[in-house]
Amino acid sequence: MGEGPLEAAPRRGGAEGPATNAAWFERARRVIPGGVDSPVRSFAAVGGVPYTVARGRGAYVWDVEGRRYVDMVQSYGAVLLGHAHSVVTEAVTRAAALGTSFGAPTEGEVVLAELVCSRVPGCDQVRLVSSGTEAAMSAVRVARGFTGRTRVVKFDGCYHGHADTLLAGGGSGVATLGLPGSAGVPAAAVADTVVVPYNRLPEIDDEVACVIVEPVAANMGVVAPAPGFLGALRQACDAAGALLVFDEVITGFRLGPGGASVWSGVTPDLWCFGKVIGGGLPLGAFGGRRDVLAVLAPSGPVYQAGTLSGNPLATAAGRAVLEAVTAADYDDLCARAGRLAGGLREAIAGAGVAVQVPVVGPLVGVFFGSAPVDDYASARASVAGDLYPGFFTGMLERGVALAPGPYEAMFPGLAHSDADVDVVVEAAAGAAAAMAANGSATR
Numbered sequence: 025m026g027e028g029p030l031e032a033a034p035r036r037g038g039a040e041g042p043a044t045n046a047a048w049f050e051r052a053r054r055v056i057p058g059g060v061d062s063p064v065r066s067f068a069a070v071g072g073v074p075y076t077v078a079r080g081r082g083a084y085v086w087d088v089e090g091r092r093y094v095d096m097v098q099s100y101g102a103v104l105l106g107h108a109h110s111v112v113t114e115a116v117t118r119a120a121a122l123g124t125s126f127g128a129p130t131e132g133e134v135v136l137a138e139l140v141c142s143r144v145p146g147c148d149q150v151r152l153v154s155s156g157t158e159a160a161m162s163a164v165r166v167a168r169g170f171t172g173r174t175r176v177v178k179f180d181g182c183y184h185g186h187a188d189t190l191l192a193g194g195g196s197g198v199a200t201l202g203l204p205g206s207a208g209v210p211a212a213a214v215a216d217t218v219v220v221p222y223n224r225l226p227e228i229d230d231e232v233a234c235v236i237v238e239p240v241a242a243n244m245g246v247v248a249p250a251p252g253f254l255g256a257l258r259q260a261c262d263a264a265g266a267l268l269v270f271d272e273v274i275t276g277f278r279l280g281p282g283g284a285s286v287w288s289g290v291t292p293d294l295w296c297f298g299k300v301i302g303g304g305l306p307l308g309a310f311g312g313r314r315d316v317l318a319v320l321a322p323s324g325p326v327y328q329a330g331t332l333s334g335n336p337l338a339t340a341a342g343r344a345v346l347e348a349v350t351a352a353d354y355d356d357l358c359a360r361a362g363r364l365a366g367g368l369r370e371a372i373a374g375a376g377v378a379v380q381v382p383v384v385g386p387l388v389g390v391f392f393g394s395a396p397v398d399d400y401a402s403a404r405a406s407v408a409g410d411l412y413p414g415f416f417t418g419m420l421e422r423g424v425a426l427a428p429g430p431y432e433a434m435f436p437g438l439a440h441s442d443a444d445v446d447v448v449v450e451a452a453a454g455a456a457a458a459m460a461a462n463g464s465a466t467r
């Protein structure tokens with residue numbers, strides 16, 4: 025899935041001419057709250073000024089100062105083939121030439137929906153939306169409409185986007201910023217949301233509409249489901265007449281062609297998709313059993329809508345990616361992630377810094393410290409050691425861009441070569457040595 029040699033030197037400066045990251049951030053802060061359009065992009069948790077991306081290609085991004093980074097962010101997992109892959113840029117260009125949005129059905133959305141349903145057994149239908157947030161919000165509404173119940177069970181540290189109902193005990197940005205939830209969310213909006221610890225079977229009674237879960241948690245760092253956890257949830261939901269919702273915004277089409285339900289052998293009633301499904305463009309989807317989705321308007325009484333839903337550019341990109349990636353590519357990706365995780369473990373521990381590097385398929389995380397992490401409380405305990413900011417900065421200085429928050433996953437993709445993995449591992453050895461020299465060694 026590689027793209028051949030990279031162009032030698034990218035143009036310096038962004039579209040508006042030469043500038044520094046600091047100058048762009050200053051401009052941004054004047055007109056964009058906090059200078060970022062999503063809080064996870066802020067450097068508040070790690071210190072310093074965010075780099076402003078001028079362009080990306082393959083495994084790399086270049087900032088406006090012309091500095092190149094091996095990019096482990098990859099749009100928080102939305103990009104699977106690497107930046108500006110010709111499969112995506114050509115599909116989007118072709119689609120754009122035919123019109124960017126119609127407010128009427130298009131062929132592309134049908135083909136993408138067919139692709140998704142054919143890859144995910146048990147998912148009979150999907151409705152396309154424009155983000156993972158919309159997908160999760162809509163799935164919960166469908167579950168409530170279908171069951172006639174209101175209670176939602178979610179897991180502490182799992183993130184399902186920023187819909188009011190689901191902004192309780194969230195991971196990712198809310199965790200990074202240390203927020204218990206969000207101001208502006210009325211107590212009533214989360215009154216029927218029950219937050220329980222990940223990897224423990226909660227009580228599910230006949231007032232529960234749905235249990236929503238990240239089948240592999242990737243917003244409190246990477247935390248694998250304990251053996252039997254997802255299957256037990258399935259059984260408990262069945263016993264209570266509640267629906268099981270897999271939020272596969274991260275795992276969908278990344279963990280493997282069929283995502284986490286195929287990977288785990290557990291079939292939920294509803295799925296949420298985002299990120300990879302849109303090939304790096306704004307697209308999400310929720311899907312599930314035909315009888316459940318029958319409650320959706322226009323067939324049923326549960327309303328959900330979107331002017332740009334099933335957008336032709338986004339469906340073209342998503343389709344192009346899903347069609348391009350083979351089963352062998354997923355095997356390669358997982359092997360590369362395993363190599364990355366092994367290398368990081370050795371490099372960081374070798375410098376005397378206690379670390380765990382969980383890897384689940386293609387998802388890689390880093391927890392400093394040696395106490396096992398299997399839920400949000402233990403993830404928080406690791407983060408409380410405050411080693412991530414030093415690691416992040418050390419990596420950035422060595423040309424490796426990680427997410428600027430300790431609860432995010434790393435996203436090795438199909439563009440990362442073995443040589444890129446080596447660069448990341450070497451940077452980690454240097455960053456960890458610097459941490460150890462600064463007294464950060466934890467054993």
Ligand SMILES: Cc1ncc(COP(=O)(O)O)c(C=O)c1O
Nearest residue numbers: 155156157183184185273274298
């Ligand atoms: C598991 C999960 N669900 C939902 C979302 C929300 O998706 P979006 O940011 O596209 O709204 C995210 C975003 O990171 C996510 O990781």
